[in-house]
Amino acid sequence: MKMNINIAIAVSTLLLTASLPAQAQSRKPSYYVTWQGDTVQAAILRASDKKNSHLFYFKGDRQGDVRQELRPENVKVVVYGNERFVSDSLPTAASGKQVFLKHLIESEVSLYKFTDEAGKAHFLFQKKGGELQPMQLRTYSGALKVALTGCPSFNFNDPDFIKQYSYSVRGLSRFFIAYNTCATPDVPVVEHRNKTQLYFTKGVTAGVASSAVDLDVLVAKPGNYGTYINPTIGVFGEFHVGRHLSSVLELQYHRYEGELLTQDAFYPDEIRIAMKYVRVPLLFKYTTTGKGKFFLNAGPHANYRLAQSGNRKYSSLAFNYLPDINKMAVGWSGGAGLALSPFANKSELKLEGRYNHTTLYTGVNACGTLISSQLLASISF
The missing domain is CATH 2.40.160.20 (Porin)
Structure with missing residues (x-):
């Protein structure tokens, strides 16, 4: 009986102590940048892409701090781990309402994603210093062909070429990494994606x-x-x-x-x-x-x-x-x-x-x- 109790105590101690060394890794670095350029460290509460397209919540580090809101009208950038969201207006929105765009690829030509209220993903790209340009599932290859002419090896007339890059986060991220690497090899390409x-x-x-x-x-x-x-x-x-x-x-x-x-x-x-x-x-x-x-x-x-x-x-x-x-x-x-x-x-x-x-x-x-x-x-x- 005494031996059995000792076994139980030993196993419980092992369960508790085994997790101690890695505990600090569970907290992702997170902060936001105001429109005035101030960077504020905060415990960002990550939700789904649909919810975070319009709103983030965060808490302070002190016990008892209440949850507060971050809205695109008040915040320029939100960073959670390796993920980055930027505030901007959708080119299709007549009202010019600000939303958070998920910044997928950052380079000479950047890629963004927006998730609407129905949970549907929309993709946009932007040349440095230019305006956001939306892409549609049926016509995105044509939009890319017209706007992105800096890499001669990209043959948009070949039907098999665009099939390599599906209309998805993974497919379009691969495309913009490849295009930026080809067209502007001296400009860094950053993929904002949490491993x-x-x-x-x-x-x-x-x-x-x-x-x-x-x-x-x-x-x-x-x-x-x-x-x-x-x-x-x-x-x-x-x-x-x-x-x-x-x-x-x-x-x-x-x-x-x-x-x-x-x-x-x-x-x-x-x-x-x-x-x-x-x-x-x-x-x-x-x-x-x-x-x-x-x-x-x-x-x-x-x-x-x-x-x-x-x-x-x-x-x-x-x-x-x-x-x-x-x-x-x-x-x-x-x-x-x-x-x-x-x-x-x-x-x-x-x-x-x-x-x-x-x-x-x-x-x-x-x-x-x-x-x-x-x-x-x-x-x-």
């Missing part, structure tokens, strides 16, 4: 679990031993791959107590069992962007039983009753939830509902199930 960022976060979790055990005749008197509601606590480490994907390794402590009450032809038969165990899920997770970020996760888990007890009463007899269940069990978990950022720093508060299905074994044979539903609250930092 996939790898970093760790860690956290603690707590909640409530509703668990039920079913056993079959291989290990015990068969039946459902009832539902047990108990608090659960744990720690986790999360490895992030970019803005949306991550994997989560958790260590949770659980308890279960159940009973099976039956009546034969002569006497009542009362069986009570109890278990203490740790669960280690490995979850693969997808998270959206926005003020409140929704997420889905799923993956395998392993249970390790730390302790077991039980007793059986039949007529006037009472004796210990320990089903012959392996200490190790495996299963799968899946959940969904919402992540919020109510703090001035990068900490997140997460609320999640999760379902866990565990298969119990005796030897190599399945002998029952442990099913639990959880409501969890966690904080990452």
Whole structure:
């Protein structure tokens, strides 16, 4: 028993400390530039391209700082990591309303992207010192042919040539990198694109679990031993791959107590069992962007039983009753939830509902199930 507890403590310590060296990487450098030319460092809150075409939010570094707005009418440039947004008027907008254009390629001829309210992407290019020129899906090759004549090797009359450069962020970025490199080789070409960022976060979790055990005749008197509601606590480490994907390794402590009450032809038969165990899920997770970020996760888990007890009463007899269940069990978990950022720093508060299905074994044979539903609250930092 003492050894099992020491193992649990060691694993939890490993989860917490493994993420410490990379924690500083989770914060991207961000700032904005006012129309007066002042550069202001700020914790920019990145959302989707559609939302950020009209508005950014940011927070100060002090605890308790409130979220503030950045609008294109008041801000000239917003920088988040390697991404850059510039304020300008769309050439198709009669009102001249300012928007944030995502600056994809910066050089003698620059490339921009604007995402409208319907989520549709529009691309524009601009020669240095010139005006913005929009591109349309069906006619963009013609617009490029007329405006960009500085590279003789670009044969727009060849149908296969333009097929190399699709009407997309990737395709047009490749085109403008190639064109600027050819037409003005002495002018630097900067691609404003965030590389996939790898970093760790860690956290603690707590909640409530509703668990039920079913056993079959291989290990015990068969039946459902009832539902047990108990608090659960744990720690986790999360490895992030970019803005949306991550994997989560958790260590949770659980308890279960159940009973099976039956009546034969002569006497009542009362069986009570109890278990203490740790669960280690490995979850693969997808998270959206926005003020409140929704997420889905799923993956395998392993249970390790730390302790077991039980007793059986039949007529006037009472004796210990320990089903012959392996200490190790495996299963799968899946959940969904919402992540919020109510703090001035990068900490997140997460609320999640999760379902866990565990298969119990005796030897190599399945002998029952442990099913639990959880409501969890966690904080990452």
